[in-house]
Amino acid sequence: QVQLVESGGGLAQAGGSLRLVCAASGLTFSNSHMGWFRQVPGKERDFVAAIRSGGTTYLRNSVQGRFTISRDNAKNTVYLQMSDLKPEDTAVYYCAASLSNTPFYYLRNQYGYWGQGTQVTVSA
Numbered sequence: 457q458v459q460l461v462e463s464g465g466g467l468a469q470a471g472g473s474l475r476l477v478c479a480a481s482g483l484t485f486s487n488s489h490m491g492w493f494r495q496v497p498g499k500e501r502d503f504v505a506a507i508r509s510g511g512t513t514y515l516r517n518s519v520q521g522r523f524t525i526s527r528d529n530a531k532n533t534v535y536l537q538m539s540d541l542k543p544e545d546t547a548v549y550y551c552a553a554s555l556s557n558t559p560f561y562y563l564r565n566q567y568g569y570w571g572q573g574t575q576v577t578v579s580a
Contacts, residue, residue, distance in 0.1 A: 465574030478551030
């Protein structure tokens, strides 16, 4: 079955960096469109970044210039490099996979597979 396993979360100071890693299995990764979402308690899970199978990337406005999404098809892995972290980046970050070449890459319901999440905490 499809499994997405996130790692790399933790505690960082404001201005610091973290790299999240999502290892995928059970799907043809090179044909999959991958996304990162984040969620804080009591709020909806929000789009952060996406990368299409062909490599096109998308970022939410508030992380542009600070976050980068990339993928390594040879390793079935997608990354989220986060720099210049801010306290408002604190959330549980989820990796997601979509087998559909949807234009609505920013919508949760376009992704059929999810990881368990990894906590990112940024202190002021």
